[in-house]
Amino acid sequence: MSSREHVVLMKGIVKVYPDGTQALKGVDFEASEGEIHALLGENGAGKTTLMRILYGEIRPTKGEIYVFGEKADFKSPREALRSGIAMVYQQFSLIPSLTVAENIYLALSSVRRISPAEVRARAEELSRKLGWSMPFDYPIESLPVGLRQRVEVLKALLAGSKVLILDEPTSVLTPLEVEELFKVLKSLRDEGMTIILITHKIREAKRVSDRVTILRRGLKVGTFKTAEISEPSLARLMIGEEIELTVKGGIPKPGAQALVVEKLKVKDDMGVLRVKEATLTVKYGEIVGIAGVQGNGQRELVEAIAGLRPAIAGRILIDGVDATRLTASKRGKLGLSYIPESKLVGLALEMNIVENSIMTLLSRFTRRLVDVDWGKARDNAGDIVRDFGVVCRSLDDTVKSLSGGNQQKLMVGREIRRRPKILVAHEPTQGLDVATANMVRRRMLNLRDEGSAILLVSSDLEELLSLSDRLLVIYDGRIVSEGRPEDYTLEKLGLLMGGVIDASYG
Numbered sequence: 001m002s003s004r005e006h007v008v009l010m011k012g013i014v015k016v017y018p019d020g021t022q023a024l025k026g027v028d029f030e031a032s033e034g035e036i037h038a039l040l041g042e043n044g045a046g047k048t049t050l051m052r053i054l055y056g057e058i059r060p061t062k063g064e065i066y067v068f069g070e071k072a073d074f075k076s077p078r079e080a081l082r083s084g085i086a087m088v089y090q091q092f093s094l095i096p097s098l099t100v101a102e103n104i105y106l107a108l109s110s111v112r113r114i115s116p117a118e119v120r121a122r123a124e125e126l127s128r129k130l131g132w133s134m135p136f137d138y139p140i141e142s143l144p145v146g147l148r149q150r151v152e153v154l155k156a157l158l159a160g161s162k163v164l165i166l167d168e169p170t171s172v173l174t175p176l177e178v179e180e181l182f183k184v185l186k187s188l189r190d191e192g193m194t195i196i197l198i199t200h201k202i203r204e205a206k207r208v209s210d211r212v213t214i215l216r217r218g219l220k221v222g223t224f225k226t227a228e229i230s231e232p233s234l235a236r237l238m239i240g241e242e243i244e245l246t247v248k249g250g251i252p253k254p255g256a257q258a259l260v261v262e263k264l265k266v267k268d269d270m271g272v273l274r275v276k277e278a279t280l281t282v283k284y285g286e287i288v289g290i291a292g293v294q295g296n297g298q299r300e301l302v303e304a305i306a307g308l309r310p311a312i313a314g315r316i317l318i319d320g321v322d323a324t325r326l327t328a329s330k331r332g333k334l335g336l337s338y339i340p341e342s343k344l345v346g347l348a349l350e351m352n353i354v355e356n357s358i359m360t361l362l363s364r365f366t367r368r369l370v371d372v373d374w375g376k377a378r379d380n381a382g383d384i385v386r387d388f389g390v391v392c393r394s395l396d397d398t399v400k401s402l403s404g405g406n407q408q409k410l411m412v413g414r415e416i417r418r419r420p421k422i423l424v425a426h427e428p429t430q431g432l433d434v435a436t437a438n439m440v441r442r443r444m445l446n447l448r449d450e451g452s453a454i455l456l457v458s459s460d461l462e463e464l465l466s467l468s469d470r471l472l473v474i475y476d477g478r479i480v481s482e483g484r485p486e487d488y489t490l491e492k493l494g495l496l497m498g499g500v501i502d503a504s505y506g
């Protein structure tokens, strides 16, 4: 085969994980020079598994891999990197306390001999070329997620990669950052690089890719020229049935005040004031959405409401009770339920599905902490799994062994099935495919229709616009705009979120 055409060729790839999960059942995949190739599929389809195999992180059970025409048998990512293949995960592999320059040096020096000064010079040159101004001397932990991702991309490019694999890169980005990333990916493509973009977002695949390969339940459905296939066809091939792309709830009937936040001030882990004086109200029977660029205080705000972070000033009322100084579990007893942004907060990865399913509602299944009614807990876990379509082999699976999307379904399903009076949901549909995300959205609308109050923080603006009864915009720790979703366009929201305009803008 010619190396120019097939930069990457994977044939008959089978992967059976040690626990017996058949993640890939004989998949062929091929990517060429100078293309953006989207790898599209719903949660658990096997996208990440296929690319971790290409990147040498896990070994295939069966199958052959050729890179630039040569048979490859990578035993580690380092070997893959030497052959020009790099992968950027959603969970970045950066050391938070080290600076950008130090992190880049560390990564490069593990692949070959190079001096810090040389790395620095080349990193500066490359970022200039990409049009990125990078804070090389700042520690990673001080940077917003979008910049951290750029550090990962720089690392990959400086290592001399010809093939760049990105796993769901846009899920952590704002719309503006997504635009910028796509621009860079296209220019890299034009220079001959091969970009493999893992995504379950059909629109994204359609917009940026040259070709798209669809996986469904461990099998390849097909590879298509993106320009020749429509969004509905992609959706059908991905899910196997027609799906509705939007959801909309009934007429809201807001009731009494469920959650009141008054002049709240909250600091982050570094002691920096992130919430600078936030005031908001959520009534029973309404969904209030918060839009904002990551890093503008929304995380600290919801953590303070959930009781995981102290308020420096201001008040939090839950169902009329001053909860500002209450523990998280006392707030739970007042009816508050919380879906965190991070699965590391919401799930115990080493524990099994049953144990995780009762984590936040222990009191319902126990009289004392030691005496859990495991029979009841198991039934409840089974209900969540069935109801939210968590793909697993058994309830005894560790949560670590589930795909990212299935972990998310478990965490979200657990909280929604409790039918909480007040739900604080932070990125509840992140990592979920279209059909599942819409199911979760419908379930939140049902909760609202039953009278629950929901505070929804999401980076998916279409989700916010379609679910919220009222929409707030947070910028630099303050609520800078409030209105009905009809009052906003995507563009106006983007400008408000970026601090480019304020609420007085027409």
Ligand SMILES: Nc1ncnc2c1ncn2[C@@H]1O[C@H](COP(=O)(O)OP(=O)(O)OP(=O)(O)O)[C@@H](O)[C@H]1O
Residues within 6 Å of the ligand: 017, 018, 019, 021, 022, 023, 041, 042, 043, 044, 045, 046, 047, 048, 049, 050, 200, 391, 400, 401, 402, 403, 404, 405, 406, 431
């Ligand atoms: N380390 C593991 N051990 C056992 N099973 C695993 C492991 N990693 C993934 N799986 C299983 O393999 C299947 C494919 O998972 P994979 O992560 O490749 O899917 P994906 O397409 O990337 O999904 P998502 O969109 O949810 O990230 C899933 O059923 C998943 O539960």
Ligand SMILES: [Mg+2]
Residues within 6 Å of the ligand: 047, 048, 049, 403, 404
């Ligand atoms: Mg994945």
